[in-house]
Amino acid sequence: MWRDDLRGIFYIALKDLRAYYLKPPNISWGMIFPGALILAFAIRTPGDLRALAPGLVAMTALFSATSMEAIVITFERRVGALERLLLAPITLQAMLAGKVLGGVLFGLLVSGVVLVGVTAGFGLTAWRLGPALLALLLTNVAFSTLGAFVSVAVHEVFEAQTLANFIRFPMIFLCGVFVPLAELPPALQVLARFLPLTYAVEALREVLLGVRGWPSVLDLGALAGFTAALFTLATVVLKRRLD
């Protein structure tokens, strides 16, 4: 049973990468959009570009891991292809995990390139790359699961895009990407604590700029917690949708 599930997770992710993710528009959207935002901010407010590096990596992960993930399940349900996966001898959770894994792998690929770029560009030491990859992995898992939740929560593809943007854009401005959390009004600081991007930025800031070189357990735990909660929610919602 678990072998069937593992096999299903792997091949669903592989199929999604081939069928949807590894297309030039997706790759460019994942990299160019966060880069353009950072550049615009840097031009507007010249300062320590190095300080923006963690936010750039986290934002790239956010957009690349959710870009297709947020619409792929809605799309497949719409065209009937999701039934192919639901008919297979695997659990609903395994099917969903396969979808999430596709988003994670794509997010890791795109944000990993950006991570290597900023690490080299800002002279960050190579020994921090390991912890950074761990933080990046959990970041992408959390964001891809967020995408899966969005994808099952709506009926139409355009609704998925709207909902994804409704969640993503406020996060960019609330989660310490451009403005440190401490400089936000207290109410927004509290709100930011309920958003996964906050912990992704903090975790990456700790490994890329911090003195410890390791992300804090709190940040990694928060990302894992968001993943678990979103995955559970997505499973429940999808079950209801299918019934």
Added chain:
Amino acid sequence: MTEGQPVAMPAVPAIETENLTKTYGDVIAVNGVSFQVQPGEVFAFLGPNGAGKTTTIRMLTGLTRPTAGGARILGLDLHRDLPRIKKQVGLVPERSNLYDELSARDNLIFMGQLYGVPRRERGPRADELLRRFRLEEKRDVPFARLSRGMKRALTVAAALVHRPRLLFLDEPTVGLDVVSAHALRALIGRLRDEGVTIFLTTHYLEEAERLADRVALIVQGRIVVTDMVEGLKVRAGHEVKVEVRLADPTGEGEEWLRFPAGDVEAAVRVALARAEAEGKRVVSINTVQPTLEDAFIELTGLSAEVMRAEKGNR
């Protein structure tokens, strides 16, 4: 019973349902359906659109949960043993639903991967199915660029990759041209010969008549009657008739007369007398076999036109 003598064990039904029910809010889609399908049998669910045919298939394949009642598929409990059931059944849904972006062959390979077909067997199995469905030349063509008939054929092929013992076909020939529909029906016949149990839904009376060993008529979520095609005709009280066609000498004013086939001589005499009295001539005399359409109308109270009108007549 003599000791040591082989005991004939009754075959486990391929499908056995008991009071299978599905409701959506206040709407009862399937209402306490109970039936059995024997191994190797072609069993047809015949009914108009919205009768509950597809919902029944969705429940039996685990795509949706029954609201009440239960089923055993190939001897396994639908609720408890769903993963094991899924390994042994295939479904051809009404809509051809493979992956547009993948080629014909890659779609089949992906199905093999999902169902755990061993790696070394996937390629040869995909090639075998492509040959069988005459799609070899389209093996590298994305699914999106295949014709409707080819898409349908590939969707059937995809359901066979893991060699299922039980195949569900939901409206298999809807939207197909005459040639493709004929080829698909021939394939269904071959699968039956190979021992695959087939459960098909259709609203085409002639399709059910041609393919099915037994037919269940389903209307508004309830099975009206289940029987062999001939049995349905008998139940409906239809028999062979003699049909005499009369017409004016000019060929206009055609008229058909029908008589019980039991007394052909009397029928001909009456027809000739009628023709003489009305100044017409006998154009043809035929025997007319009772059809499933006659039985359907008699047993369900619906007209065959209702079924045709709902999904478009071919």
